[in-house]
Amino acid sequence: MLNIRKRLSTKLTLGIMLLAAPIFILALGVLYTQSRHIIREEAVGHANSMLNKTMLRVCRRLSAVENATNANSWLIMQNLQPDSLLSLTRRIVSTNPHIDGCSISMEPDFFPQYGRYFSAYSIRENDTVTTVVEEQYEYFVKPWYKLPHDMRKPVWVDFFDDTDSLEVALNGMIASFSKPIYNKEGKMISVISSDVSLSKLSKIISQEKPYPNSYFIMVDREGRYHIHPDSTRLFVHGIFEDVDPRRHSDIIALGHEMTAGNQGSMAVAIDGVPCLVCYQPVPGTSWSLALVSPDSDILYQYNKLTYILVPLLVIGVIFIIVLCHRTVTQSISPLNSLLEKAQSIAAGNTDIHIPRSQREDAVGMLQNSFASMLKSLNFHMGIVRYTTEKAQQRNEELAEATRLAMEADKKKTAFLQNVTHQIRTPLNIIMGFSQVLAATPGSAVSLNEGLSDEERKGISSTLKYNSNLLNRVIMMLFDSSDSGLSEELMSHKLDQVPCNDVAREAIGYIYLHYPHLNINFESEVDDAFCIQSNRKYLMLGLRELLYNSAKYSDGKHITMRITLTETTIRFIVEDTGKGIAEADRELTFEFFTKVDDLSEGLGLGLPLSKRHAQNLGGDLTLDEDYRDGCRFIVELPLKL
Numbered sequence: 335m336l337n338i339r340k341r342l343s344t345k346l347t348l349g350i351m352l353l354a355a356p357i358f359i360l361a362l363g364v365l366y367t368q369s370r371h372i373i374r375e376e377a378v379g380h381a382n383s384m385l386n387k388t389m390l391r392v393c394r395r396l397s398a399v400e401n402a403t404n405a406n407s408w409l410i411m412q413n414l415q416p417d418s419l420l421s422l423t424r425r426i427v428s429t430n431p432h433i434d435g436c437s438i439s440m441e442p443d444f445f446p447q448y449g450r451y452f453s454a455y456s457i458r459e460n461d462t463v464t465t466v467v468e469e470q471y472e473y474f475v476k477p478w479y480k481l482p483h484d485m486r487k488p489v490w491v492d493f494f495d496d497t498d499s500l501e502v503a504l505n506g507m508i509a510s511f512s513k514p515i516y517n518k519e520g521k522m523i524s525v526i527s528s529d530v531s532l533s534k535l536s537k538i539i540s541q542e543k544p545y546p547n548s549y550f551i552m553v554d555r556e557g558r559y560h561i562h563p564d565s566t567r568l569f570v571h572g573i574f575e576d577v578d579p580r581r582h583s584d585i586i587a588l589g590h591e592m593t594a595g596n597q598g599s600m601a602v603a604i605d606g607v608p609c610l611v612c613y614q615p616v617p618g619t620s621w622s623l624a625l626v627s628p629d630s631d632i633l634y635q636y637n638k639l640t641y642i643l644v645p646l647l648v649i650g651v652i653f654i655i656v657l658c659h660r661t662v663t664q665s666i667s668p669l670n671s672l673l674e675k676a677q678s679i680a681a682g683n684t685d686i687h688i689p690r691s692q693r694e695d696a697v698g699m700l701q702n703s704f705a706s707m708l709k710s711l712n713f714h715m716g717i718v719r720y721t722t723e724k725a726q727q728r729n730e731e732l733a734e735a736t737r738l739a740m741e742a743d744k745k746k747t748a749f750l751q752n753v754t755h756q757i758r759t760p761l762n763i764i765m766g767f768s769q770v771l772a773a774t775p776g777s778a779v780s781l782n783e784g785l786s787d788e789e790r791k792g793i794s795s796t797l798k799y800n801s802n803l804l805n806r807v808i809m810m811l812f813d814s815s816d817s818g819l820s821e822e823l824m825s826h827k828l829d830q831v832p833c834n835d836v837a838r839e840a841i842g843y844i845y846l847h848y849p850h851l852n853i854n855f856e857s858e859v860d861d862a863f864c865i866q867s868n869r870k871y872l873m874l875g876l877r878e879l880l881y882n883s884a885k886y887s888d889g890k891h892i893t894m895r896i897t898l899t900e901t902t903i904r905f906i907v908e909d910t911g912k913g914i915a916e917a918d919r920e921l922t923f924e925f926f927t928k929v930d931d932l933s934e935g936l937g938l939g940l941p942l943s944k945r946h947a948q949n950l951g952g953d954l955t956l957d958e959d960y961r962d963g964c965r966f967i968v969e970l971p972l973k974l
Contacts, residue, residue: 350658362643362650370633374610377544377632378599381612384544385625391538393617395432395530396490399511400618402430403488403528410438410515410524416445416452416467423456424465426528434458435508435529438515439473444523457529478510478527486522488513490619492532492554492569507532507560507569509619532568536561539623545631555620557589588613592622601629679711830864831872833857833903837894840876848884857896865903867950867970875943875954879907879966882939887911887963901972902952908965919956943968 406426413422423436439453453468473479478491492509512527539550539561552561557572573589584602588611591598597614604611610632613624630637678686688705691698834857841853876894883892887909895906924941943966944954952970 350654350661354654354657362646373633373635377610377627378612380544381548381610381625381627382599384542385612385614385623388539388542388550388625389614389616389623392535392623395535395538396511396616396618398430398432399528399530400488402426402433403436403511403513403526407513407515407526410526411517414523416448416454419454420456420465420467423454424463427456427458427463430528432530433528434531434534437468437527437529438524439468439479439527440524441522442474478508478512479525482512482514482525483522486514490621491527492560492621509535509560532560543625545627547631548625548627550623550625552616552621552623553589553592555593557593560621561623588624592624595620595622602626828866829869831867831869832861832864833859833896833905834861834863836869836872837876837896837905840873840880841894843877844880844884847881848889851884851892852890853880853884854891854893855895856893858898859896859903865970865972871946871950872968872970875946875968876905876907878939878943879968883907883909883911883964891963902969903972905968905970906965907968908957908960909963911963913961913963914956916958919958940966 403426406422409422410419413419419438419440423438426436427433435455435457437453437455442450445452448467449470451468451470451473453473454465455468456463456465474483477493481491482489489512490509491512492507509530509532510527511530512525514522515524515526517523536550536552539552543549549563550561551559551563551573553559553573557574558569559567559571559573560569562568573592574586577585577589579586582603584600585604588600588602591600592613592615595615599610599612602609602611604626608629610627610629611624612627613622615622690702690705837855837857841855844851844853880892880894888911891910893906893908895904895908897904897906940954947954947968947970950970952968955967955969957965957967
């Protein structure tokens with residue numbers, strides 16, 4: 335067994351090492367390479383997105399200058415007076431914050447009083463606008479005048495004016511939107527030029543950058559810098575200057591792409607620093623804007639990955655070693671596991687589980703044989719356990735049935751005793767008074783001769799009361815036996831029942847038992863109001879409610895009330911008395927149940943009344959919020 339263990343562990347260890355080590359190294363290499371490619375692609379997208387966003391801001395600013403110039407240029411023909419032209423340039427600069435200066439320069443000798451030259455000029459200095467007539471100089475050769483004059487259309491012009499002493503430009507760098515003005519005969523009379531400070535435009539462009547050390551550059555068609563972080567290169571130096579074509583061919587290629595007005599991105603080494611440059615032309619101008627992002631910023635997270643790679647290699651080797659060890663352990667562990675489980679089964683514990691193995695060697699076959707043996711053993715023991723549990727369940731059910739039978743027998747005995755008492759009491763009274771009345775004159779039991787008419791009426795009333803009481807007990811026993819389908823079928827034989835008449839008849843029935851009772855009757859419906867119901871069962875229910883109120887209340891404050899809702903009619907019987915205790919309310923509608931075993935009755939009145947109401951499609955409930963006694967509510971539907 336030891337030799338097998340050693341050979342197996344050696345084979346598994348060598349196999350896993352030979353398989354896992356190359357895959358692990360290859361995966362790390364692919365991860366490292368792909369990470370660089372993905373990061374660079376993301377950087378290109380991020381840089382282009384930032385470049386597009388910045389280009390939109392530049393275009394909005396240039397468009398605002400163009401729109402303001404075009405919107406006011408037609409006023410020149412309406413105001414061909416020197417003062418008016420001065421006011422017009424001032425208004426253009428004052429009302430358009432994107433314009434730093436505006437000039438209207440007339441053709442030679444247009445205003446003889448000013449000589450050959452007249453140029454109205456307004457410039458923004460800090461928060462104030464200064465308007466002057468420019469000093470006479472040969473502005474006809476200036477690019478902002480000559481270019482639109484020669485091309486006969488509006489153009490953007492960038493130029494360097496070293497004579498400018500105002501703060502509109504840094505070192506004289508100005509971008510102007512120049513538009514020629516023609517009279518009705520088509521002759522050019524002047525050029526209106528709106529100036530933008532390239533230094534201010536540079537600040538706007540440089541507001542946002544995707545990486546800490548990234549920056550923007552802008553060149554014109556000749557490759558001269560208009561925007562650059564090194565201000566010494568602005569306008570007087572170009573992208574092609576001081577560049578060795580053999581060593582910096584990438585910069586030369588970038589310059590040709592930008593001056594040609596193309597759009598794209600490329601990797602360029604600027605001042606020996608590898609950078610990603612994204613570029614695109616500025617619409618409507620001869621300029622090209624580029625975003626330069628050093629590779630050190632772009633690949634910052636990638637370079638940090640190198641510091642992770644070495645620990646990852648160490649962890650990977652440790653993981654492979656641990657994996658080899660675990661694999662060997664798991665390969666041999668089934669034998670030890672089977673031994674432990676076999677010993678446990680021998681000790682009588684069959685609740686353990688032996689899983690089936692997918693291995694086809696001897697260890698796998700042995701494990702599957704043990705699993706089949708344990709499954710068969712558990713199956714047969716389960717049958718024995720099931721039989722035992724079923725027998726125990728039947729014994730428990732038999733014990734429960736015996737207990738219920740004994741309780742039923744006790745209830746039957748108590749009920750029979752109660753029935754016997756309820757029948758024997760009135761029957762004894764009736765028999766006793768019958769013997770008195772039936773005795774012949776002169777006999778020993780005869781009292782007829784000494785009875786007055788008043789006494790005879792009292793005896794007659796007592797006989798009648800106990801006869802009615804006996805009849806009520808017999809009728810309740812009959813009703814309690816008439817349960818289930820027979821009563822339900824009878825309840826469905828519906829009549830047109832006048833609600834007030836039924837209530838009065840029930841009250842009249844109670845007066846037969848309690849002639850001195852005071853019952854108050856209130857109704858919200860007319861005497862002609864009828865519902866479809868069964869008169870018999872409705873009458874029985876109302877009689878029982880009134881009878882209980884007469885028997886258990888003070889007998890002086892009993893009320894029968896009829897009310898209406900949208901869909902039902904309610905017969906409400908309430909009284910003033912001791913009521914029903916909260917602990918006994920759950921037993922109120924239970925058959926053969928009385929709160930007080932010594933009280934009169936069979937425990938059938940309220941349960942029968944509830945059953946009658948339910949068979950009529952309604953219900954009987956006890957109002958638990960009523961505190962002065964008892965209030966029962968019979969609620970029946972208006973329409974069945």
